[in-house]
Amino acid sequence: MVKERSLDGNMGKGQQGQSSAQVSKKNTYTWDEVKEHSSKTDKWVVIENGVYDVSKWVTRHPGGFKVLSHYAGEDATDAFVAFHPDKELVTKYLKPLCIGSLEKDNKPKSSIVTDMRNLRSKVEQLNLLKPNLWFYAAHLGHILALDVLGWFVMWYFGTGWLPYLTSAFLLLVVQGQSGWFQHDLGHLSVFKKSSWNHALHGFILGGMKGSSAHWWNYRHFQHHAKPNIIMKDPDIRMEYIFMLGEKQPVQWAKKKKGFMPYDHQQSYFFFILPPLLLPLYFHYEYTSHILRKKVWIDVFWMVFFFTKLFVTFGPLLGVSGAFFFYLFVRFMESHWFVWVTQMNHIPMKIDYDDKKEWLPMQLQATCNVDPSFFNDWFTGHLNYQIEHHLFPTMPRHNFHKIVPDVKALCRKHGLPYQTKTLFCAFADIVRSLKRSGEIWHDAYYHT
Incomplete structure (x- = not known):
């Protein structure tokens, strides 16, 4: 049985795996002993009061081996609770470990x-982890409807510049909103059963976007486990092109590493990251990932996506024209994706892992953007980035309900809770790049 949480913060209902009573008859370990097991081949983690040897399990972990590795020798309780909605299922895997x-x-x-x-x-x-299926049905419905409409416009009105651009805009919305929807599915926020989330996640990310659900999980959960942590968050691994934060620029400058004029990165950012991330780099990364990992279900969905693309738009534009049209849509989506996903993180603190508790670690790496009907839709509710990082499995339509409690908790402990306008958040990306570039320049030429 899993115990109810009392006011002193003990284990809550449906949360931590085994209670201390279940493991009390086994060996006991000190924190110093646990911390010794954090090497490449020897990894222990603590969940509640249980000590788990995950050295061999890491390679089988559905979230990827790096997520567990990032918590080796540490208390992984809050991360475990945040990422796993079905505690009974994962406890079965935990027991033998x-x-x-x-x-x-x-x-x-x-x-x-x-x-x-x-x-x-x-x-x-308060049942804030319970999804409203009507909300997600409406969201999926408008994606599928616009996908069909995007093809119909060009089929009915021809391939002139106006129907071409109209169709491209409609499919841009399809791709952008599919991206936010797959994000919900990847976080197991849409259905009660994890298997249903995984199945639809594969279809949306693979069949609707030509990408890979396995690659997304592998990459994205590292970001959530240790956001803005140097060497642990893949979303800030841009050092050969961009210097981020205050410490990384100094470190690289002193070692004379890198080859870009980082003091001008706020300018060349506009020509590299927004236009090229999705149509160029991500194509390379997820294709190489699924072939290297032999994720054949994702290969199937990618083949399905491109077959659909050429069957529907090939007769209208030709094979090369259909592919160029796809890249044009992806080029526009890349701008949308980069500005929205980076506005909450790049301007925030980027540092090495000092093993902060879950709440301050997430807060130092995230900020919110003002809520509105447009902002919520445009960002896929990622304008509630703080609430999303604290409760990653919470359905996005419930984020606003917990905001007052999160703010109160931050005030109690003197932690910053940052909220910005959408355009201020965009501008802060550029400002932070400029500041980091100046730090690099000073360290490179004056040390």
Whole structure:
């Protein structure tokens, strides 16, 4: 049985795996002993009071081996709770990995940890992790409708510049909104059963976007596990093109590494990242990923997507014309994707891992953008980035309901809760790049 959480922050209903009572008869370990097991081939993690040897399990972990590796030798309780909505299912996998319990620590738990876990209990009690299927049905419906309409416009009105651009705009919306929808599915936010989420995730990301769900999971959960942490968050691994934050520029400048004029990165950003990330780099990354990992289901969905593209638009534009049309849509989507996904993170603190608790770690790396009907739709509710990072499996239509509680928790502990306008958030990307470039320049030429 899993215990109810009491006000002192103990294990909550439907949350942590085994209780300390279940593992008390086994070996006990000190924190110093746990921390010793954080090497490439030897990894232990702590979940609640249980100590788990995940050294061999990491290669089988559905979220990828790096997510678990990032927490080797650490307390992974809050990350475990945040990422796994079906605790009963994952507990079955945890049981054989349990090697003992953590030695009792007489020090009281951090009040930040206790209060955050109590807030998590409140979220569960208010059913804020329960999705509204009508919301997602409407969202999927408008994606599929616009996809058909995008083809119909060109089929009915011809391939002149006006129907061409109209069709491209409609398919741009399809691709952008499919991107936000697959994000919900990847976080297991749409259906109660994880398998349903995974199945539809594969179709949307592969069949509607020509990408890879396996690649997305592998990459994205690292970002959530350790956001804006140097060497652990793949979303900030841009050092050969961009310097980010305040520490990385100094480190690279002192070692005379890199080859770009980073003090001008705020200018060349417009010509590299927004236009080229999706049509160029991501194509290379996810294609090489699925072939290297032999993810044949994702290969199937990619083949399905491009077959559909050439069957529908090939007769209208020719094979090469259909492919160019696809790249044109992807080029426009790339701008949309980059500005929305980077506005919440690049301007925030980027640092090495100092093993902060879940709440302050997520807050230092994220900020929100003002809510509105357009902003919510345009960003796929990623304008609620703080709430999303604290509760990654929460359906996005519920983010606004927990905002007052998150703000109150931040005020209690003196933690910043940043909210910006959409255009201010966009501008802060450029401003932060300029600031990081100046730091690099000063360190490179004056040290």
